[in-house]
Each structure stands twice: as C-alpha cells, then as structure tokens.
Amino acid sequence: MINSNFIPQMEPWFGIEEKQAMTEYMDEGGWLTEFKRTQEFEQRIAEYTGAKHCVVVNNGTISLTLMAMAAGIKAADEVIIPNYTMIATPNSVKMFGAVPVFVDVEPETLCMDVVLAEKAITSKTKAILFVNANGRNPKAGIDAFVALAQKYNLVLLEDAAQSLGSRFPGGRHQGTIGLAGSFSFSAPKIISTGQGGAIVTNDDGVAHRLKRLKDFGRSGGGNDIHDSIGFNFKFTEMQAVIGNEQMKKLPWRVERKKEMYRLYKKFLSDMSQVSFFEQDLENTTPWFIDVLVEDRDKLLAYLKENGVGSRMMYPPINKQEAYQIHGEHKVSNLVGEKGLWLPSAAQLTDDQIAEICKTISSYYKK
C-alpha cells in the first residue's frame, strides 16, 4: 500500500497472499532453484496469453536477447527497433553484436511507424522488434507489420514488456502475433516478481532453443550432456511463488488500470496543457498514465514539491550518449521534450487521482 503522503510514480504491490505462499514454500524445504512453481507460473502465462509455450528467465532484457537468439538473429544482422522505447530493447540485441536500426513512432500510439520501418529495411535486416508501447496497438494495425515481415522475409518479434493484459482487436494477446514475444516482471510492471522475464511462442523449435539457451545448453533436465551452447538465465522458485500469486491478481489490476486511465482523462479533460495519446481501453490496458505536457521539467519539479511523483518518459534513443546516432525523429523528440508519466500504481485510490490532477491544474493556474 501507498503509506506515506508522497505518492510515488509507481510501486509494486504485494500482499498477505504472497507472504503466505512464500512461507508455505519455505516450509516445504525446496531448493529455491526453478522447479514446479516455475512450471506453474509458465503455465499461467501461457494460458493467459493463449500461447503454446512460455519460458521464463531472470529479467525482461535477457528475455529479449534470448528470444532474438532463438529466432536465429546473429551478430551484424540489423534489427528494426522504435526510437521511442526503453533502452533495453536495442541493448538486448547489441548484447550479441546485432545492430539496432531506429525508426520513429506513430504520434497517436507511440508504436513503431510501419512506413518508416519499411524505409529502414536493407539487405542486412533480419528482424522487426515491435514494441507494444504502453500496451497500445499500432494505428496502422499489427497486420501491417505481419505483412511487412512477410514481404521482406523478416522475423517479427514483440517486446511486450509493458503489455500484460493488452490484446489486439479480435482478442489475441499482445506478444503472440509474431514468432515470439517477450514480457517483463520488473518492479514497476502490472505484476512483478522483483525481476523476471518471459518469452511466449507457438513455435516448438524456438521454445526448445530457449530452454537450452537459459540452461547451459543442457540436452535434458539436470544432466551434464550439452548439445548446444547455452548460459544460465534461469528463474527461481521464490520469484515463481510471488508470480503465481500476482497472476491471480492480474484480472482485477487490468480493470483498475483502465478505470484509472479514464479517471485521469476525465479530471484533466479541460486542461489544454495536458494531452493524452490514443488508448483503446476495450482491448488494451495502460501500464502507465503517459501524457504530453507543457513546461514538463518545471511541472515535474512542482509535483515533487507537492508530494506527487512523476517521471520523464524515455528520451529519443538515437540521442542517448550510449548511441549517438545522427538523425531527427520528430515524435520521439517530442516525447523526449514533453512526455511525462503520472502516478500509475494500481493501488492508487480515486481520491488520490483527483488530488494529483488538482495539483497539476494548480501548477498551470499559478
């Protein structure tokens, strides 16, 4: 629960259920390493997303790396990535020497712009790594990406780290439309295991390679016979114990996030200085309350002084010192200048949301 007067931009939410489940597990004398609880967690995610396979790993960055490796992407291959995303998206393929190629995003949804994606394709392009930004669907439709990947014989992968609880129109869960999709359970996500990631896929070969990549390339459970090169990116039962309880809470949180988004929109509707993106609340679940605001940096400082946490949205990746790639990407530049995440934890009350919006409005009326 939020128990100080300061309202954080985000915080995870664990309760008595997680505590009891953890005590029960510890009383059983388990090894803590991944076993039955982890299999149950994978099963829950597979069922929830409708995917044939789910493989969990230690975080949502490694899940991207392993997903790309299992999809056959290699060093020097180019991967098309949105210029607005968490830095983990491009870094995950940099890790094994692939080359992220950045394209701008749609202004309405912050998902990759499909026209710009096509322009970025070269003879070295191997994959499109689509990011479901804040659980949104691209305005162009995900089918446009499926068609683009087919046209150029590219692999379509989804970074659905922010998307648990979000579906495409028609009902398929985000992360299940391409060859594979990746989720994160880091502390700010809709459900959390502290750290954690998952890959979902309907492809038996990808699932097989993922299991080996995360477990030293072992040919079977627990043996020391290795039929491929692999590493150690395994989960733990402690994370799975928490994750299983969190999954039970997911349906409620999905509804609450939608209600929160509606409330924020209502309370801020007459403020010309604050604008929302297009969020289809029938199919998708906003992970964070993301807005473009005038005078962003000063508003952020004012909110902080008045007990409200907020956070600047991701700056354009090509301009991050870590990348320094020449080019101007209009939409990601705009988000870098005006994008702000407002308090988004599912445990926020309606009164707190009203209070936050009042504080925002008092800043502009100063």
Ligand SMILES: Cc1ncc(COP(=O)(O)O)c(C=O)c1O
């Ligand atoms: C779009 C996206 N991709 C990847 C990640 C990385 O996930 P993790 O923090 O679990 O490594 C995040 C985390 O916020 C994310 O938002």
